[in-house]
Amino acid sequence: MLRLIIEKELREIIGAAKFAVTFGVCALLILLTFYVGAQGFKLSLARHQAAEAENKRQLEGLTDWVQVNSHRVFLPPQPLAALVTGVSNDVGRTIAMQGKGELTANDSRYGDDPIFAVFRFLDLTFVFQVVLSLFAILLAYDAINGEREKGTLRLTFANAVPRTTFILGKVVGAFAALVVPLLIPVLLGCLLFSNMGVNLTSGDWARLGIIILTGFLYFGAFLTLAVLMSTVTSKPAHSFLALLIVWILAVLIMPRSSVLLAGRAVEVPTVDELANKKARLRAQLWREDLGSMRGFKGNDSGKPEGLMAEFQSFMQSLSDERTQRMNAFAKQLNEERRNRKIEQERLALTLARFSPATCFSLATANLAGTSIDLKQHYLAEATGYQKTYADFMLEKTGMALDGRHMMFRMQGDEEPEPINPDELPAFAYKPAPLAAGVNAALPDIGLLALFNLIFFAGAFIRFQSFDVR
C-alpha cells in the first residue's frame, strides 16, 4: 500500500510540467556549480603555484640565510572550497613568516579580487540553500489540500487506506521525486570535476558525499514543512503564500537579522570606546605621576650629575610602572571585549539556527573545512611551521631571528656561496581532519533531522483529523 502511494506520487510529480522545469533548472545549476567551481579552483591553484615560485625565487641569489627576511607561506586552495565557499575567500591566504611572535594572515581572495565577492553566491551551498528549498515548496505546497481540491482525496479514502500510510507515502514520494533524479546531475558534476583535473582525495569524496546528503536532509525539512502547511490551510493558494513568507524569513531574513539581534542583546564595546578608556587611564596615570614628580627630592649629594641620574632612574621607574599598568589594563579590556564577542557570536548562532538554512550552511562549511574555524586552523598550522622555520634558521645562522635586526657579518675574501633554497623546509598545510569536520557538523545535521521530524510529526498529527471530503 505504501509502495503504491509512493509510486503514484512519483508518477504524478514527475509527469507534471512544473517538474520538468524545476528539475531542469536544478540540474543546470548543479552542473554549472561544479563547472565554475572547477574553473575557480584551477585558477586559484595556478595563482598559488605562482606565489610559491615567486617566494622561492626571492631566496635565489642570496648568499646567507641571514638575508632571508621575506619568506611567506600560503594557504593552498582546497577543491571542496570551490563547491562550498564558506569563508575561504575571506580569510587571508598569505602569512609573512618570522622566527617568533604572533603571525597574521593577509591578502584574502576578496581583498585581491573584489569581483569574486560579487559572484560569491554561486556555489553548491547556495544552489541547495536557495533553489532546492524553493523547489521543495513548489513540489509539496499542495500535497494534501491540493488533493482535496482536486477531489481525489475523497476517492482515495473511500478505500481502506490508513492515514498514516498515505501521508508517509506522500512525503517519501515527493522526496524521492526530486532527490533521485537530482543524483544524476550531482554524479555528472563529480565526473566533470575530476575530468577537469580537480583531484579529490578519498576524504574529500567522503566530505562531498556527506555534504550532499545534508543537502537532501535540508530539502526534506522544507518538504515536510510544505506538507505540514498543506494540512493546516484549506486552499493551496494559502499554503503557497504562507510557505513563501516562511521561506523568506528562514532563508533570507533570519540568518542575517540574528547577528543584528544578538548585537542588540549583547553589547560589545567598540574599538573607539576601548581607546577612549585607555586614554582616560593614561591621562589619570600621567596626572598621578606628575604629582609624584613634584614630590621628587634627590638625596642632597649636591652633585648635579648625581641628581640628574637619580631623576632619570626615578622617571624610568615611573614610566615602567605606567606602561605596566597600561598594559595590564589593555589586556583586561581586550579580554572582556573578546568574551563579549564570543557571547554575542554564540547568541547570534543560536538565534540563526532556528532556520534550517543556517544549520545547512554551517554544517556544509564545517564539512568542507571552510567554516569560521578555517582561519584559526590555518594560523595554527602556520604557527606549527614557525617552529620548524625558526629551528632551521637558528641552525643556519646561529641566531634566533625575528627579521627586524640589521646584521653585519665579516666576510672573507672568497666569493660567497649562494644558499640552496630547497633546504628550507616547505610548509605542508594539512586541512582539518575529516573527523573534526564531521564532528563540528553533527549538531547542525542533527538539527536538520529534528526539523524534518518536527514538521513531519506536525503534518502527521494534523492529517489524522483532516477533513478529506
Place this chain on the structure above:
Amino acid sequence: MQDTNVMLEARSLSKRYEDSVLALNEVSFTVEKGEIFAMLGANGAGKTTTINIFFNFIEPSAGEARVDGIVTHKDPLAAKQRLAFVSENVMLYPNFTAIQNLDFFSRLGGRKDYSRSDYHEVLLRVGLQEEAHDKKLRGFSKGMRQKCGIAVAILKDAPAILLDEPTSGLDPKAGFEFMQLLDTLRNEGKAILMSTHDIFRAKEVADSIGIMREGRLVMQKSGAELAAENLENLYLEYMAGKTVEA
C-alpha cells in the same frame, strides 16, 4: 435479530454539523445483498451526509452505520474494504490516463490481479469510448469522468456499492446503460445504496425506495408496494409535508 443478508444498515443515524444544522435525524434503513435502495429527496435533505457516514468521512452525532455488521466509525478500514464509492462529481488524477487511474484505484482497493484488458473491458462496459482509454483525464467531460468513476467502483468488486447521484452528467443513453449495469451488479449479489433525483429510473430499477426530507427518512417502500402508485405524486406529497406513511 440480525438478518445475515443485511449488508448496509443505518441505525437511528443523526448528524448535527458544527454550525448546528441537523442534517440527519434518526434515520434507519437496511439494504440487503442483491438489493438496490434508492434515496430520493430535495437538495439538502441529507443524502450525501448519510453516504459520508458510511465512509467515515464524518462521524455520526448519534446512532451508527454498519457495513456487514461493522460499525463504520469504530472500524472504518474494515468497513471501507467492503464498500465501493461513486460520488456525484467523480474526480480522478488529471495527469493520469483513464487506465492509469483505474489501475491506481484498483490497487488501492486491494485488487492487484487486473490486466490492461480487464480495464479496457470495464471501461467499454460503462460506455467510455475506446479512444479515450489512454487519454489523460484532464480533457474529460463530466460524464466521461463519471463513467470512469463507475468503472473504479465496479473494479473494486466490493460487496456493497454506494452511489451519490451517479447519473449526474450522463447522457440519456449512458444513463439507460447505467441502469442496466446496476441491474447486473444487483444480480451478482451486491448491495446497492444510491441517492438520486431521477424518480423514474429509481422506480424502474430499485427494490426499495426511501424519501428524505430535512434529515428524516419520511417514507420507505418496496418496489412491489410502489408498482401501482404514482411515485412522482407521492414524492411531491411528501415534499409538501406529509409524514404519515400512506
